[in-house]
Amino acid sequence: MNTMNNALPIAKMAGKKRRWIPHDIGKNIYMWLVLILMLLPLYILLISSFKTSADVLNHFFVPTFPLVFTNFPKAWEIISPYFLTTFYYAAMNTVITTLVSVLAGYAFGKLRFPCRKLLFMCLFAKMFLPTVMNLVPSFMLAAKLGILNTVWVIVLFCVGQSQPYWVFVMKTFVEQQPKELFESMRLDGASELRIFATLVAPLLLPMISLMAINLVLFSWNDFVWPLVTLTEDSKRTITVGLYWLSKSQVGRDYGVLMSGYLLSALPLVVVFLFGMKAFMKGLTAGAIKI
Amino acid sequence: MKKKAEGVKLHNSGRNLPAALKKIGLKIRNYVLDTEEVLPGQKIRWKRVFGLSALVAFLFALPAIVTNIIFDWIPMFDGIIKAFCYVDSRGNSYFVGLQNFKNVFSDPILYKSIGNMLFFFVFNLLLMFPTIICTVVMFRMKSAKVQYVYRVLLCLPMVVPSLVFTLLWIFVFGYNFGVLTDLAERLFGHRYNFLGDPKLIKWTILFTGIPWVTSNNVLIYIGGLNGISESVWDAAKMDGVGPIRKFFSLELPLIVGQFKLVLIGVLGASITSYSTQLLYYNAAVHDSIMTPGLLMYYKAFPLTTVPSDYGYSYALGLILFVVSLFLSLLTLKFVKSSD
Numbered sequence: 163m164n165t166m167n168n169a170l171p172i173a174k175m176a177g178k179k180r181r182w183i184p185h186d187i188g189k190n191i192y193m194w195l196v197l198i199l200m201l202l203p204l205y206i207l208l209i210s211s212f213k214t215s216a217d218v219l220n221h222f223f224v225p226t227f228p229l230v231f232t233n234f235p236k237a238w239e240i241i242s243p244y245f246l247t248t249f250y251y252a253a254m255n256t257v258i259t260t261l262v263s264v265l266a267g268y269a270f271g272k273l274r275f276p277c278r279k280l281l282f283m284c285l286f287a288k289m290f291l292p293t294v295m296n297l298v299p300s301f302m303l304a305a306k307l308g309i310l311n312t313v314w315v316i317v318l319f320c321v322g323q324s325q326p327y328w329v330f331v332m333k334t335f336v337e338q339q340p341k342e343l344f345e346s347m348r349l350d351g352a353s354e355l356r357i358f359a360t361l362v363a364p365l366l367l368p369m370i371s372l373m374a375i376n377l378v379l380f381s382w383n384d385f386v387w388p389l390v391t392l393t394e395d396s397k398r399t400i401t402v403g404l405y406w407l408s409k410s411q412v413g414r415d416y417g418v419l420m421s422g423y424l425l426s427a428l429p430l431v432v433v434f435l436f437g438m439k440a441f442m443k444g445l446t447a448g449a450i451k452i
Numbered sequence: 453m454k455k456k457a458e459g460v461k462l463h464n465s466g467r468n469l470p471a472a473l474k475k476i477g478l479k480i481r482n483y484v485l486d487t488e489e490v491l492p493g494q495k496i497r498w499k500r501v502f503g504l505s506a507l508v509a510f511l512f513a514l515p516a517i518v519t520n521i522i523f524d525w526i527p528m529f530d531g532i533i534k535a536f537c538y539v540d541s542r543g544n545s546y547f548v549g550l551q552n553f554k555n556v557f558s559d560p561i562l563y564k565s566i567g568n569m570l571f572f573f574v575f576n577l578l579l580m581f582p583t584i585i586c587t588v589v590m591f592r593m594k595s596a597k598v599q600y601v602y603r604v605l606l607c608l609p610m611v612v613p614s615l616v617f618t619l620l621w622i623f624v625f626g627y628n629f630g631v632l633t634d635l636a637e638r639l640f641g642h643r644y645n646f647l648g649d650p651k652l653i654k655w656t657i658l659f660t661g662i663p664w665v666t667s668n669n670v671l672i673y674i675g676g677l678n679g680i681s682e683s684v685w686d687a688a689k690m691d692g693v694g695p696i697r698k699f700f701s702l703e704l705p706l707i708v709g710q711f712k713l714v715l716i717g718v719l720g721a722s723i724t725s726y727s728t729q730l731l732y733y734n735a736a737v738h739d740s741i742m743t744p745g746l747l748m749y750y751k752a753f754p755l756t757t758v759p760s761d762y763g764y765s766y767a768l769g770l771i772l773f774v775v776s777l778f779l780s781l782l783t784l785k786f787v788k789s790s791d
Contacts, residue, residue, distance in 0.1 A: 186593055189592065193589065195663070196586055196665055197606070200606065201605070201609065203621075204612065206620065206624075207612070265516070266512060269510070273506075275510040277486070278509075278513075285520055288520060288524055291528065294745065297748070298531070300523070303526065303527055321515075322522060323520075325520065329516055353508075358512075383615070404619060405615065405731070408623070430610070434607075445607065445667065
C-alpha cells in the first residue's frame with residue numbers, strides 16, 4: 163500500500179515530463195515571439211544610446227563598437243531640468259494625494275460626522291463620470307487661479323481628480339477592519355490624529371504602496387495636461403520636454419536623443435527593481451475604476 | 453363585503469400617513485446627521501453629532517472634498533454651462549444659446565473625425581484578442597516559475613514612458629529618412645511615406661501597437677484565471693477537451709468579467725483619448741488623423757497662430773461627455789444584465 167502511494171506521484175511526474183516537452187515548446191516559441199516584438203523598442207533604445215549619430219542611422223539593428231559613453235552626460239545636461247522637475251512633481255503628487263485620500267478614507271470608513279454619506283456620494287459619483295470634458299474648463303480655471311506654469315497646476319488637479327477612486331478603495335479597506343481595534347485605542351484616550359498615525363496608516367500600508375506606485379507611474383507618463391499648462395521651458399515635465407526635444411535641433415543628434423529617452427526610464431527602473439511585485443500590482447490597481 | 457374591506461384599508465393608510473411621513477423624516481435626519489444607530493423615540497446625543505470628534509473627522513475628510521469640488525466638479529459644471537456661451541481668450545463668457553453646437557455640427561471635419569474615431573474604435577476592439585490569446589498561452593504553461601518570468605518580462609516595457617515608444621516609432625519611420633521606410637523601399641521597391649500619407653497614417657498607428665499585447669490587461673486576465681479552482685482544469689483534462697474548445701468553452705467564459713472591465717476601458721479610450729493621434733499629427737494627414745477628442749484639443753490649443761475657439765471646444769467636449777457617459781451606462785447595464 164505504502165509503496166503504491168509513493169510510486170503513484172512518481173509515475174504521474176514521469177508522465178507529465180514526457181508530455182511536457184512537445185506541448186510547451188510551441189508555447190515557449192510563441193511567448194518568445196511576443197516578447198521579442200515587445201522588447202525590441204527597448205533593445206533599440208539601449209543599443210542606440212551608445213552610438214554616434216551616423217551609426218544610429220547606418221547600423222540600426224546591431225550594436226556598434228566602441229561604445230560611445232559621452233552621449234549620456236550630454237543627454238543628462240539637456241534633460242536633467244525636466245527630470246528633476248518631474249521628480250519633484252511626482253513626489254508632491256504622490257505624497258499629497260495619498261495623504262488626502264487616506265485621511266478621507268479613514269474618516270468616511272470608520273468615523274462619524276454630519277453629512278458623511280452625502281459628501282461621500284459627491285466623491286463616489288465622480289468615479290462614474292467621464293473626464294474628457296474637463297481639459298478646457300480645467301485649463302480656464304487654472305488660468306484664473308494664476309497657477310499655470312507652477313507645480314500646483316499639476317498637483318492640485320491630480321489631487322482633485324484622481325482621489326475619488328482611492329478614497330473609495332481606502333474606505334472599503336478601513337471598513338473591513340474590526341471596530342474594536344479603533345475603539346480600544348480611543349478608550350485609552352488616544353487622539354484621532356494619534357490613532358491615524360499609529361494604527362490606520364500602518365494598517366493601510368499595502369494599499370498606500372499600491373497607490374503610490376500607481377501615482378508615480380501616472381505622474382511620469384502624463385502628457386496632455388502638462389503640455390498645455392506648463393508652457394515655460396524650465397517648468398516642463400519629462401514627457402513634454404522629450405516631446406519638444408524630438409522636434410528641435412537636439413533631435414538631430416540621434417545618439418544623444420536616444421540616451422535621453424533611456425534616462426527618462428531611470429526612476430521607474432528603480433521602482434521596478436526594488437518592488438517588482440508591488441510594481442506589477444500597481445499597474446492594474448486603477449483597473450477597477452469604471 | 454369587499455368594498456368595506458377596501459374602505460378599512462384606505463382608512464388605515466390615511467391614519468398612517470403622518471407616521472409614514474415621520475418615518476421618512478427620521479430616515480432623512482439620520483442620513484444627514486449620520487445618526488443611524490438612534491432608534492425612533494430615542495434622544496439624539498447632540499454632543500456626539502456635533503462634538504469634537506465629529507469635527508476632527510470632518511476635518512479629515514475636508515481636503516478630499518474641497519479639492520474634488522474645486523478641481524473636478526466645478527470644471528465639469530463650467531464645461532456644461534460654457535458650452536452654451538461664447539468664450540473669449542480672457543475667459544469672459546457671453547450666452548449664445550446653441551450657436552456653438554451649430555458651429556460644431558456644420559463643420560465638415562467633424563464628420564471625418566467621427567469616421568476616424570470609428571476606425572480606431574473597431575480596431576481597438578479587434579486588437580483586444582491578441583492580449584487574451586497571449587494570456588491563455590502563458591497560463592497554460594505547466595511551470596509556475598516560467599510563467600512568472602514571462603509575466604515579469606511582459607511588464608518590463610512599462611518602465612519606459614509610453615510617449616518615448618511613440619517618439620521612437622516616429623523616428624523609426626521618419627518623415628524624410630527612416631530606417632523602416634528605407635527597409636520597406638528595399639523590400640517593395642516603392643518609397644512609402646508612412647507618417648505623411650493620409651491613406652497610411654491610421655494603419656501606421658495601428659501597426660506600432662505590435663504585438664498588440666497590453667501588459668496591464670495580461671495581468672488583469674491572469675488574475676482572473678488564477679482565481680479559478682484547480683478542479684475545473686482537472687475536469688477538463690479528464691474529459692479530454694482539446695485546446696481550442698478549452699479556450700472557447702472554458703477560459704473565455706471564465707474571464708468574461710475581466711473582459712468586460714477591459715472592454716469598458718477600451719470603449720471609453722477609443723472615444724475620448726487622443727494623445728497618440730496628437731503625437732503623430734502633422735498637417736499633411738490632418739483629415740485622416742483627426743478624432744473628435746483631438747479636434748476639441750486643437751480648437752482650444754491651436755498649433756499655429758489661429759485664434760482659439762473655446763466655445764467650439766466646450767460644445768464638442770460636452771457632446772463627447774454625453775456620448776461616453778451614455779456608452780458607459782449602456783455597458784454597465786449590459787454587464788449587469790448578463791451577470
